[in-house]
Amino acid sequence: xxxxxxxxxxxxxxxxxxxxxxxxxxxxxxxxxxxxxxxxxxxxxxxxxxxxxxxxxxxxxxxxxxxxxxxxxxxxxxxxxxxxxxxxxxxxxxxxxxxxxxxxxxxxxxxxxxxxxxxxxxxxxxxxxxxxxxxxxxxxxxxxxxxxxxxxxxxxxxxxxxxxxxxxxxxxxxxxxxxxxxxxxxxxxxxxxxxxxxxxxxxxxxxxxxxxxxxxxxxxxxxxxxxxxxxxxxxxxxxxxxxxxxxxxxxxxxxxxxxxxxxxxxxxxxxxxxxxxxxxxxxxxxxxxxxxxxxxxxxxxxxxxxxxxxxxxxxx
Amino acid sequence: xxxxxxxxxxxxxxxxxxxxxxxxxxxxxxxxxxxxxxxxxxxxxxxxxxxxxxxxxxxxxxxxxxxxxxxxxxxxxxxxxxxxxxxxxxxxxxxxxxxxxxxxxxxxxxxxxxxxxxxxxxxxxxxxxxxxxxxxxxxxxxxxxxxxxxxxxxxxxxxxxxxxxxxxxxxxxxxxxxxxxxxxxxxxxxxxxxxxxxxxxxxxxxxxxxxxxxxxxxxxxxxxxxxxxxxxxxxxxxxxxxxxxxxxxxxxxxxxxxxxxxxxxxxxxxxxxxxxxxxxxxxxxxxxxxxxxxxxxxxxxxxxxxxxxxxxxxxxxxxxxxxxxxxxxxxxxxxxxxxxxxxxxxxxxxxxxxxxxxxxxxxxxxxxxxxxxxxxxxxxxxxxxxxxxxxxxxxxxxxxxxxxxxxxxxxxxxxxxxxxxxxxxxxxxxxxxxxxxxxxxxxxxxxxxxxxxxxxxxxxxxxxxxxxxxxxxxxxxxxxxxxxxxxxxxxxxxxxxxxxxxxxxxxxxxxxxxxxxxxxxxxxxxxx
Numbered sequence: 001x002x003x004x005x006x007x008x009x010x011x012x013x014x015x016x017x018x019x020x021x022x023x024x025x026x027x028x029x030x031x032x033x034x035x036x037x038x039x040x041x042x043x044x045x046x047x048x049x050x051x052x053x054x055x056x057x058x059x060x061x062x063x064x065x066x067x068x069x070x071x072x073x074x075x076x077x078x079x080x081x082x083x084x085x086x087x088x089x090x091x092x093x094x095x096x097x098x099x100x101x102x103x104x105x106x107x108x109x110x111x112x113x114x115x116x117x118x119x120x121x122x123x124x125x126x127x128x129x130x131x132x133x134x135x136x137x138x139x140x141x142x143x144x145x146x147x148x149x150x151x152x153x154x155x156x157x158x159x160x161x162x163x164x165x166x167x168x169x170x171x172x173x174x175x176x177x178x179x180x181x182x183x184x185x186x187x188x189x190x191x192x193x194x195x196x197x198x199x200x201x202x203x204x205x206x207x208x209x210x211x212x213x214x215x216x217x218x219x220x221x222x223x224x225x226x227x228x229x230x231x232x233x234x235x236x237x238x239x240x241x242x243x244x245x246x247x248x249x250x251x252x253x254x255x256x257x258x259x260x261x262x263x264x265x266x267x268x269x270x271x272x273x274x275x276x277x278x279x280x281x282x283x284x285x286x287x288x289x290x291x292x293x294x295x296x297x298x299x300x301x302x303x304x305x306x307x308x309x310x311x312x313x314x315x316x
Numbered sequence: 317x318x319x320x321x322x323x324x325x326x327x328x329x330x331x332x333x334x335x336x337x338x339x340x341x342x343x344x345x346x347x348x349x350x351x352x353x354x355x356x357x358x359x360x361x362x363x364x365x366x367x368x369x370x371x372x373x374x375x376x377x378x379x380x381x382x383x384x385x386x387x388x389x390x391x392x393x394x395x396x397x398x399x400x401x402x403x404x405x406x407x408x409x410x411x412x413x414x415x416x417x418x419x420x421x422x423x424x425x426x427x428x429x430x431x432x433x434x435x436x437x438x439x440x441x442x443x444x445x446x447x448x449x450x451x452x453x454x455x456x457x458x459x460x461x462x463x464x465x466x467x468x469x470x471x472x473x474x475x476x477x478x479x480x481x482x483x484x485x486x487x488x489x490x491x492x493x494x495x496x497x498x499x500x501x502x503x504x505x506x507x508x509x510x511x512x513x514x515x516x517x518x519x520x521x522x523x524x525x526x527x528x529x530x531x532x533x534x535x536x537x538x539x540x541x542x543x544x545x546x547x548x549x550x551x552x553x554x555x556x557x558x559x560x561x562x563x564x565x566x567x568x569x570x571x572x573x574x575x576x577x578x579x580x581x582x583x584x585x586x587x588x589x590x591x592x593x594x595x596x597x598x599x600x601x602x603x604x605x606x607x608x609x610x611x612x613x614x615x616x617x618x619x620x621x622x623x624x625x626x627x628x629x630x631x632x633x634x635x636x637x638x639x640x641x642x643x644x645x646x647x648x649x650x651x652x653x654x655x656x657x658x659x660x661x662x663x664x665x666x667x668x669x670x671x672x673x674x675x676x677x678x679x680x681x682x683x684x685x686x687x688x689x690x691x692x693x694x695x696x697x698x699x700x701x702x703x704x705x706x707x708x709x710x711x712x713x714x715x716x717x718x719x720x721x722x723x724x725x726x727x728x729x730x731x732x733x734x735x736x737x738x739x740x741x742x743x744x745x746x747x748x749x750x751x752x753x754x755x756x757x758x759x760x761x762x763x764x765x766x767x768x769x770x771x772x773x774x775x776x777x778x779x780x781x782x783x784x785x786x787x788x789x790x791x792x793x794x795x796x797x798x799x800x801x802x803x804x805x806x807x808x809x810x811x812x813x814x815x816x817x818x819x820x821x822x823x824x825x826x827x828x829x830x831x832x833x834x835x836x837x838x839x840x841x842x843x844x
Contacts (some may be wrong), residue, residue: 044437162430166418176408180371182392236835298594302413302457 008139009257014145015211017242017249019223022164024241025155026199030076031231033192034172036311038094039079040071040200041224042101043072049109050301052215055106056112061120065205071108072201073194075101075260080193087313098224109215120144121214144206155238157243168192172307175314185314198226229284232291235304244287251279318382320510321347321370321479326377328365340366340374341534347479347510353502354521355514357531358770359736360562362569363514364404366483366531370394370403395422400477402468404484404514409468410456417452420471441474445500457595460487461620469497473504476841480504481512486520490618491798491831498524517799518556522546530562537562564771572778572803575786580609582644583790584670584759590638591629593622600626601814602639607755607790612781614805616830619764619796622814624675627763631672632662643668645756666694669752670760673743675764675794683732687724688713690731691746720745721776736774740765740797742775749785758789764796778804798830812836 023040030037047068054063075097082088110273120142136143159165167188170178175185207223208215226248233247234240255276262270295305328340355363370379371762373389380386381397388394394401403409411419417434421472424434435452442450447466456464465488469529472480482501485496490619499522501511506834515521521528521544529539537662549555555558584607589601607613628634630641643655657665666672674680681690691713692704699705713727722741731739744765752758762781766774781791781804795801801808808825810817810833818839829842 161429162427163421163424164427166414166421166429168410170414170418170421173413174408176410177411177419180391180403180409182390182395183421297596299596302455302595308413 007133009253010133011140013246013249013253014137014141015249016252017246018141018145018148018213019207020227020230020248021152021246022144022202022206022226023227023233024201024245025148025151025263026196026203026235026239027227027231028236028238028241029155029159029168029192029199029308030257031195031238032172032307033168033189034175034188034307034309034312034314035080035083035193035313036090036094037076037079037097037196038228039075039089039097039101040094040196040227041087041220041222042098042104043075043197043200044101044204044207044224044227045105045218045220046101046108047072047201048076048202048208048219049105049215051201051205051207052117053108053112055209056115056117056195061209064209065202068205068209069198069201071104073198075104076194076197076200076299079197080190083313084189084193087315089313090311102218106217109217112215114214116214117213119208120210131287132260142210144202144210152238152241159238164188169307173311175309201225226280229288232306233287236307247283248280251283257281317348317350319346320349320382321345321390322378322380322383323369323451324378324380325827326369326374326379327368328362328369328374338534340369341525343377343531343534343536345529345536347512348508348527350505350508351526352505352513352524354525354528355512355531355557356516356518356521356563359768360770361531361563362534363531364483365534367401367483367512367514370399370481395475395477398478399481400472400475401481402465402472402483402485404487406464406468409471410464411498412457413455415453415455416450416467417455419456419467420452420474422471422475429662437474438470441470445470445473446496447500460618462490462493462618465489466493477509479510479512481514483514484516485513486517488513488618489795490835491827494520518559520554521559522552522555528559528816530559532563533563537565543556555802560771572782574782574804577610577786577806580757581613581790583607583609583757584612584639584646585642586626586630587640587642589626589629590637591622591625591634592637598675599636599814600629602815603811603814604639605792605809605819607759607792609788609790610785611806612785612791612793612804614801614808615792615794615811616798616801616808617796617811617834621811623794623796623811624763625814627672627674627761627792627812630761631670632657632660632665637827643670643759666750667753668748669750669756670759670761671747671750673747673762673765675767677736677739680747681731681739684730687722687727687734687742688727691716692741693728694746694750716745716749737769739771740773740777744780748780748823757787758784760784760789760791761794762791763794765793766795766797766800798827798834802827802830810834818842 023044027037027040050071051064051068054067055061079093079097082093083090122140122142129135129146159168167178167183171183171185171188179185207220212219230241230244230248233244258271258276259273260270262268295301321344323345326340326343330337330339343366345366348780355366370388371385371394373393378385379388386397388397417431417438420434420438423437426727440450442448447470450463450467455789459467465485469482469485485497489497505511513525525542527541528537530537545555549558586603586605588599589603590598593599593679603626605613615623625634629636640656641658643657645653657668688709692709696704717724717727722738722745724738731742748756766777769777778800781793793801793804802825805822807819807821808830809819809831812834817833817837832842833839
């Protein structure tokens with residue numbers, strides 16, 4: 001039987017979940033401003049390859065991370081130009097960028113496939129680290145994980161308690177009304193989309209430099225797509241980003257731990273890996289279906305739910 | 317009096333569907349300090365475009381503020397120069413999911429947001445301008461149409477502007493609220509503020525405004541001094557007729573000849589109907605009504621008081637929670653048969669000869685199909701079999717296009733290429749020619765059938781309703797335009813918060829009584 005209370009297991013769940021938290025936070029901001037970015041997968045994977053390559057060449061991890069964010073931001077800028085300035089279809093542009101980002105990752109990472117690099121060490125936080133179990137699970141991680149802990153509440157605060165936050169929400173709800181009040185709709189959307197891309201790039205850098213410590217083609221295994229679903233699960237709330245991310249982080253880790261578990265009658269010789277691998281996508285679909293039913297109620301929709309102007313072209 | 321605002325040779329052109337629309341063609345307009353200036357014109361005459369030029373650059377022309385040329389390229393620039401506008405289309409001006417306070421951002425500044433300070437300012441401004449009690453913490457979607465309109469007006473006033481522009485501010489207000497609004501505008505005028513008001517109600521322009529500018533086809537036709545003109549007009553009616561003539565460009569018959577007719581047989585009946593809106597709130601609250609042949613039953617009320625849900629529940633577009641909709645008499649001499657159509661399919665209901673003109677024309681037309689295809693949407697099944705009888709369709713639709721004077725190069729043009737008025741003519745042509753089953757007369761449910769139409773088409777639609785009445789149709793006319801309801805109806809039911817406040821016949825119904833009932837008074841209170 002797998003030791004479910006094993007701190008080491010939970011330590012790796014936190015590490016896996018952090019990968020989902022960072023891009024989800026970025027995509028929440030993009031969608032809150034009304035722009036759907038389906039190119040997250042491309043930005044994550046290009047960020048992962050780019051940051052690993054640069055870090056390997058220069059032996060400077062920080063430079064690598066910054067480059068990963070730059071690549072993500074650059075791809076997002078293309079999305080912003082197409083969808084905000086030229087009002088093109090957001091779905092088409094996003095999918096196109098995923099293809100572009102995947103191709104770019106092959107190019108950037110070609111030279112460093114399988115090359116070892118010492119990644120980012122964990123930095124235990126004094127005092128907090130000494131709390132039994134919890135300290136081990138949460139406070140003996142690397143800087144990326146702490147960043148996700150800090151960023152989520154900060155981004156929540158900005159979104160709900162500051163002027164720029166309400167402008168972002170207004171622009172995503174009703175761009176015409178915002179413009180009539182003198183808000184620069186396009187500027188805000190540009191900032192949010194580029195920020196989203198940078199967060200996706202940061203997620204990619206974490207994947208290759210902070211978590212798995214290698215680069216290989218297609219190493220995201222489609223995790224970028226799950227981010228799109230996580231935004232819905234999070235109800236477009238930065239704090240909600242944790243809920244879905246940790247759930248999916250759990251699936252990610254447990255699929256290895258449960259491989260040799262036998263379930264009487266169904267899988268007497270252990271759960272086949274293919275079944276475990278199915279868990280994340282199947283649970284995504286289940287989640288979205290349940291959420292969809294709940295959110296389709298008009299009364300619920302007027303309180304929570306997708307930003308009203310999400311993915312709608314806006315011409316002033 | 318000093319001129320505060322001047323627009324010289326302003327032009328604005330829109331491009332759409334392969335046509336250029338000169339919405340403003342060398343328009344000159346001036347606003348004096350301390351005046352209320354009405355801007356009149358038919359739909360599409362360019363009124364909203366003209367005032368919008370103050371919030372985004374026009375294609376060409378100069379804008380002078382107190383004699384100095386200014387460039388007002390965006391709403392912020394306008395705000396800084398002391399201009400504010402309450403817009404007509406609230407769906408593009410208010411954010412439904414946000415609170416009143418979150419909607420009024422123009423008074424917030426800095427990085428952090430102090431909603432409590434904004435909320436206090438809103439409450440004190442509401443009191444100052446006597447715009448009534450609205451909790452600034454309420455979400456916009458919870459407000460009624462009139463409350464939303466007052467929030468929009470407050471949003472303009474709260475910046476303390478020198479020039480106030482109101483684009484159709486009274487469409488959702490009750491008559492007493494309208495009186496209040498003009499009292500407020502009067503006091504603002506006496507403080508030296510200058511006000512532009514766009515309106516469709518000519519009597520508002522005559523009674524409350526200092527000057528009136530009339531626009532037609534993107535040009536200014538005339539600017540009148542109300543006081544001077546009033547001396548020349550024998551009565552308010554003559555003034556209205558004069559203004560209407562200027563707006564349309566030709567003499568319009570403003571009177572409708574409603575022949576006296578005895579009410580016919582009872583043909584449809586609503587009994588204690590309850591229905592909810594999309595939010596799940598009960599907005600149709602035990603409505604009972606009767607429709608008779610040769611009669612127009614008017615449903616008066618400010619829009620958003622459950623009228624739309626009532627109609628949708630009758631026609632099975634919406635679930636009926638309780639109550640019944642009954643159709644009397646299968647044949648003309650067979651009064652005893654009563655059919656319950658509650659919960660029947662839309663097709664079954666329509667096949668009984670029930671026609672429907674919805675307010676939202678997108679509910680009645682498929683914009684990308686041709687005029688011909690749209691005209692046969694409720695009769696194509698008569699062809700039978702797999703194929704459509706092309707020949708008879710061509711005959712029928714060509715006839716309808718000529719009878720209803722639908723202006724189009726061809727029956728094959730898409731409905732999208734038509735103007736709003738001609739689109740409505742397509743709907744009216746199709747619905748009013750719906751053939752009821754043998755021996756029955758038409759039942760027509762018309763929901764704001766003249767909404768957004770110009771004077772000419774409005775006249776046409778109203779005459780059409782009266783013609784059908786004479787032919788024996790039972791008509792239910794839901795309208796938020798009180799003038800229309802009073803002019804056309806034999807009986808008037810006033811709806812308020814989902815209830816029928818009372819039913820008056822055309823002799824006893826006056827603008828005042830109906831107006832009071834639209835604001836929630838009972839029939840008894842209104843008579844006293």
